[in-house]
Amino acid sequence: MATLTHHESVTAEYLEVSPNARKKFIMIIVAGVVVLAVGLLLSALGIGAEHHEGAAAAHEATSHGAGPAAGHHGSPAWLKRLIVSLWHNNVFFTGVSAIGTVFMAIQYVAYAGWSVLIKRINEALSAWLIPGLILMIGIFAISLINHDIFHWTMPGIMDEGSENYDHIIAGKAGFLNLPFYLIRMVLFLGLWAFFTKRLRDLSLAEDLNGGTEYFHKSINVSALFLVIYAVSSPIAAWDWVMSVDTHWFSTMFGWYVFASWWVSGIAAVTLCTILLKQAGYLRWVKEGHLHDLGKFMFGFSIFWTYVWFSQFMLIWYANLPEESVYFNQRLGGFDGRYTWMFFGNLVINFVFPFLVLMTRDAKRQMIMLKIVSIAILIGHWSDFYLMLMPGTMKAENGFIIEIGTALIFLGAFLLLMTKRLSQASLVPVHHPFLDESVHHTT
Amino acid sequence: MTKRFALGIFDDEDVLLHAVENVREAGVKIYEVFTPFPIHGMDDALGIERSRLPIAAFFFGLTGLSFALWMQIYMLGFDWPMIIGGKPHIALPSFIPVSFELTVLFCCHGMVITFYTISKLYPRWKTPVLDVRSTDDKFVVAIEVNENTDMTKLTQLLRDNGASEVNQKEMSKF
Numbered sequence: 001m002a003t004l005t006h007h008e009s010v011t012a013e014y015l016e017v018s019p020n021a022r023k024k025f026i027m028i029i030v031a032g033v034v035v036l037a038v039g040l041l042l043s044a045l046g047i048g049a050e051h052h053e054g055a056a057a058a059h060e061a062t063s064h065g066a067g068p069a070a071g072h073h074g075s076p077a078w079l080k081r082l083i084v085s086l087w088h089n090n091v092f093f094t095g096v097s098a099i100g101t102v103f104m105a106i107q108y109v110a111y112a113g114w115s116v117l118i119k120r121i122n123e124a125l126s127a128w129l130i131p132g133l134i135l136m137i138g139i140f141a142i143s144l145i146n147h148d149i150f151h152w153t154m155p156g157i158m159d160e161g162s163e164n165y166d167h168i169i170a171g172k173a174g175f176l177n178l179p180f181y182l183i184r185m186v187l188f189l190g191l192w193a194f195f196t197k198r199l200r201d202l203s204l205a206e207d208l209n210g211g212t213e214y215f216h217k218s219i220n221v222s223a224l225f226l227v228i229y230a231v232s233s234p235i236a237a238w239d240w241v242m243s244v245d246t247h248w249f250s251t252m253f254g255w256y257v258f259a260s261w262w263v264s265g266i267a268a269v270t271l272c273t274i275l276l277k278q279a280g281y282l283r284w285v286k287e288g289h290l291h292d293l294g295k296f297m298f299g300f301s302i303f304w305t306y307v308w309f310s311q312f313m314l315i316w317y318a319n320l321p322e323e324s325v326y327f328n329q330r331l332g333g334f335d336g337r338y339t340w341m342f343f344g345n346l347v348i349n350f351v352f353p354f355l356v357l358m359t360r361d362a363k364r365q366m367i368m369l370k371i372v373s374i375a376i377l378i379g380h381w382s383d384f385y386l387m388l389m390p391g392t393m394k395a396e397n398g399f400i401i402e403i404g405t406a407l408i409f410l411g412a413f414l415l416l417m418t419k420r421l422s423q424a425s426l427v428p429v430h431h432p433f434l435d436e437s438v439h440h441t442t
Numbered sequence: 443m444t445k446r447f448a449l450g451i452f453d454d455e456d457v458l459l460h461a462v463e464n465v466r467e468a469g470v471k472i473y474e475v476f477t478p479f480p481i482h483g484m485d486d487a488l489g490i491e492r493s494r495l496p497i498a499a500f501f502f503g504l505t506g507l508s509f510a511l512w513m514q515i516y517m518l519g520f521d522w523p524m525i526i527g528g529k530p531h532i533a534l535p536s537f538i539p540v541s542f543e544l545t546v547l548f549c550c551h552g553m554v555i556t557f558y559t560i561s562k563l564y565p566r567w568k569t570p571v572l573d574v575r576s577t578d579d580k581f582v583v584a585i586e587v588n589e590n591t592d593m594t595k596l597t598q599l600l601r602d603n604g605a606s607e608v609n610q611k612e613m614s615k616f
Binding site: 309312313316317319358359360441 | 486492496500528529535536538
């Protein structure tokens with residue numbers, strides 16, 4: 001109840017990113033570079049490659065008809081791993097970044113008041129969209145040299161008579177062709193970034209001038225953005241993730257990827273809120289807000305599982321070869337090298353958040369939320385790993401290069417996000433629902 | 443057993459919330475508050491402990507899950523094994539939808555039944571109403587009183603906190 005507690009005036013609050021914190025983020029990047037270098041060196045020297053013989057045989061057994069000649073592309077394993085893991089991390093971080101704006105837009109169109117105090121964190125989360133777009137174009141261009149990520153980019157794969165000709169892939173030429181693919185990539189990320197910028201500008205103008213005009217404009221912008229996002233995010237999921245397994249398709253895939261991004265985005269916002277609070281900021285954020293974020297994480301972990309299982313069960317039950325090859329590769333394929341991740345994925349993304357966040361008290365304690373949000377972020381990073389690696393690296397996947405790349409992305413992401421956070425007051429002082437958020441109780 | 447109550451009638455829920463806080467601060471024990479709709483923050487203002495219903499819900503859910511799994515494993519695995527779609531007799535993924543539904547079913551019904559029982563809302567139970575207007579547009583604070591209660595003081599306290607009227611009523615069924 002808004003009038004329950006006596007009035008305390010809410011003032012602007014500015015985040016100062018201390019040089020120490022910035023140094024920490026740079027250290028994360030440096031650590032990433034070191035891990036990456038070690039990984040590349042080990043991979044180039046062929047250490048840990050003893051599995052290759054057996055694994056290659058397993059690949060033959062489960063390969064979906066592309067044939068050994070077409071199935072293996074040019075780059076050496078270490079380079080291919082680097083390119084694929086760059087793509088993997090960029091898809092994950094860019095998707096999570098977009099969730100900041102999606103979350104905020106949903107709060108706007110729902111006239112939600114509670115989330116006003118964490119709105120700036122959502123705005124900051126979306127800071128990665130433009131770098132994400134640039135990186136995505138760059139990595140895609142690099143991947144074209146040896147066709148490391150996308151099998152459908154092979155020259156002649158859609159021309160009848162060519163030795164690379166693949167009948168099934170040729171049937172998808174109307175959608176999976178370079179110009180259209182690139183247009184979609186730029187259009188989607190460009191639109192997401194444009195709406196992010198628009199909402200941010202409105203929000204900053206509101207801070208300066210006050211009034212409800214900006215709020216109403218933001219609602220219109222959000223509604224439009226949500227419609228666009230709803231259409232573009234599943235297509236983005238097909239493009240960036242599903243087209244790796246070019247022969248395979250799943251109608252659940254768009255939702256599946258969105259669910260993964262969405263729950264990770266909420267976990268990222270929660271984690272950021274808690275870290276800021278523990279650093280002494282956001283003093284109006286109370287247990288009630290954390291409780292709501294906890295409920296979101298709990299609920300959408302279950303939602304992700306629901307979508308995951310819906311996809312799995314239909315394919316498992318029908319057991320059509322062209323569909324079940326996807327799970328065949330992940331469950332026991334390539335000498336079972338992905339099997340532990342397959343089950344670990346369910347444990348960390350469903351069982352763990354489900355059991356830990358079940359009680360009300362757990363959702364109101366920072367330490368519990370912190371553990372679960374970190375677990376969810378790692379879990380969904382692995383989820384994307386599991387979506388991309390079997391289709392690209394087959395039996396040559398690894399973790400050192402991938403973790404190194406992830407650390408570099410994480411450090412850069414945090415640098416950019418904290419920079420955006422520090423550029424405006426952490427409290428949107430003139431938001432019409434600010435008072436409601438300050439007095440929010442659950 | 444007959445009990446006597448002082449009833450403070452309020453017209454507004456915000457006033458009521460403050461009144462409840464102040465009355466409790468003044469050391470008066472509130473028996474119950476009757477309102478036409480749930481009021482956010484009232485539980486805290488009244489100092490009501492959290493319900494243990496979620497714990498019951500968890501065990502109802504667990505019962506449903508166990509029952510569903512037992513039923514399907516026993517029926518399809520042992521009692522009348524059939525091959526369906528070339529799957530093993532005990533094919534867990536195909537049991538999950540039914541298990542999920544039965545978990546929810548047991549959980550919901552168990553919770554509703556438990557809730558009605560602890561709230562004494564089972565059939566044929568006559569719910570005593572202290573003031574019928576609390577089912578329409580008035581908010582009623584009931585305070586149990588006896589011979590030793592200083593009614594003038596209590597009336598004054600309620601009036602000072604915004605009660606539009608203060609009545610007394612005896613109830614035999616509490």
